[in-house]
Amino acid sequence: MHEIDLNLVEMTLDVMKFAISRITDTNPPLGKPRTEKELKSLVGETVTPKGIGGEVAFKLFRDVLLKASVPIDHPRHLAFVPASPTRAAIMFDLVTSASSVHGAFWLEGAGCIFAENEAMRWLVSLTGLPEGAFGVFTSGGTEANLSAMVTAREAWRARAPEHARTRGIILTSSGAHSSVKAMAKVIDADVLTVDTEDRLEAAMVREHISRMPKDERERLFAVVATAGTTNAGIIDDLSGIGTLCKEEGFWFHVDAAYGGGALAAPSVRHLFKGIEMADSVTIDPHKWLFSPYDCGAVIYREPELARQAHTQGGSYLDIFYDEGYRGFNPADYQIQLTRRVRGLPLWFSLAMHGTDRYTKAIERGIELARIAGRLIERSPLVELVRAPSLSCVLFRRVGWKPEEYTRWTLKNHSDGFALVAPTKWRQKGNVETVARFCFINPDTTERDIEDILLTMHS
Numbered sequence: 001m002h003e004i005d006l007n008l009v010e011m012t013l014d015v016m017k018f019a020i021s022r023i024t025d026t027n028p029p030l031g032k033p034r035t036e037k038e039l040k041s042l043v044g045e046t047v048t049p050k051g052i053g054g055e056v057a058f059k060l061f062r063d064v065l066l067k068a069s070v071p072i073d074h075p076r077h078l079a080f081v082p083a084s085p086t087r088a089a090i091m092f093d094l095v096t097s098a099s100s101v102h103g104a105f106w107l108e109g110a111g112c113i114f115a116e117n118e119a120m121r122w123l124v125s126l127t128g129l130p131e132g133a134f135g136v137f138t139s140g141g142t143e144a145n146l147s148a149m150v151t152a153r154e155a156w157r158a159r160a161p162e163h164a165r166t167r168g169i170i171l172t173s174s175g176a177h178s179s180v181k182a183m184a185k186v187i188d189a190d191v192l193t194v195d196t197e198d199r200l201e202a203a204m205v206r207e208h209i210s211r212m213p214k215d216e217r218e219r220l221f222a223v224v225a226t227a228g229t230t231n232a233g234i235i236d237d238l239s240g241i242g243t244l245c246k247e248e249g250f251w252f253h254v255d256a257a258y259g260g261g262a263l264a265a266p267s268v269r270h271l272f273k274g275i276e277m278a279d280s281v282t283i284d285p286h287k288w289l290f291s292p293y294d295c296g297a298v299i300y301r302e303p304e305l306a307r308q309a310h311t312q313g314g315s316y317l318d319i320f321y322d323e324g325y326r327g328f329n330p331a332d333y334q335i336q337l338t339r340r341v342r343g344l345p346l347w348f349s350l351a352m353h354g355t356d357r358y359t360k361a362i363e364r365g366i367e368l369a370r371i372a373g374r375l376i377e378r379s380p381l382v383e384l385v386r387a388p389s390l391s392c393v394l395f396r397r398v399g400w401k402p403e404e405y406t407r408w409t410l411k412n413h414s415d416g417f418a419l420v421a422p423t424k425w426r427q428k429g430n431v432e433t434v435a436r437f438c439f440i441n442p443d444t445t446e447r448d449i450e451d452i453l454l455t456m457h458s
């Protein structure tokens, strides 16, 4: 299994040929799911005592399994938060795997971690956080949020030891990402939400806190603001909330998992004012910074607090902390120990293209949202639910009921044409099913948008 023979070399060439054709394909077929039963009948037994052979397995993957999966970088995949890794980053993802480097400790990963940190320095510079702020690449925004919350909670308890057994409270808005609630469960904290899917304002947070009973207020240790809500691209009042947190001594976490890429876009950078006050920030390079999955990031104002919260002890780990191996250990700043050096594809792509091209590609997503907004305003059949924000556009098809949106999604998907999905928009107790675009891929064209809007005519 670990021998190198002619077969393996040929196989590698075949696989590489496929990878190259996929990397250079700007319009891959839009795969769609099949049932597990269908897939089983098409594929048969694949894991057997003797193996089915690489050629057979690869054919099954290419011809059946991949076709039953959606390429996230399809130019008409505008649902959820799509992605569009640069070709350089995808290529370097292959190199990262082939290099077999352990990315937890400087002892083993120094050179690769150095490169990751170069990319991280650029990310940190986008936030405007002060000297000393730094971060680490995580598996995604969920893990980044979790790592930040653990750090916040540990810092709170270190400051007030009487809270060692107190269940903490995190305050956020109902527009925050589901992972905030999910990760609060992991750390056994309560989440209170200010009921708004629109921009969370400092005054609303203040009001909410003033109505909390005293014992609750004492348990409140962190406020999570969102910089680019996943549903609508809304950026909370970061400066107001940041100021409030500073006054009250709350940890201020900014979840910019989706929106963070737009920190590099001058046309909207002012909307993020106040992010530099954060104690921690989540940014997902695998969303709007064109990295392949999976690559999130968490940045801390004071990395030392994260180190105190996350460093794992253990007799066989001691050597990693020896003088001779001193350096930055990514394992010390988030919840994961063994990790791939997942920041490398981003680093390579940044190094190859320069940051200006990132700015341009991100601005294109924002421009596409504005174009979509204009096209929607021009058509009598559709109307904007709210002005486009970052690269998100919420709009309604006049007269449609929720089932009609669902049917529209399924039809476009099963035609292999586009993946666009409905969402819900909640305003003043009223919940409406609406259509949504989220633009990431700079290869999406105005024509793509027009064609998708046309599919709402019937």
Ligand SMILES: *Cc1c(COP(=O)(O)O)cnc(C)c1O
Residues within 6 Å of the ligand: 081, 139, 140, 141, 142, 143, 145, 177, 179, 226, 228, 229, 230, 255, 256, 257, 258, 259, 284, 296
């Ligand atoms: C996507 C997203 C997350 C979760 O990130 P994953 O990478 O999917 O784990 C968290 N917060 C926001 C605002 C997001 O958009």
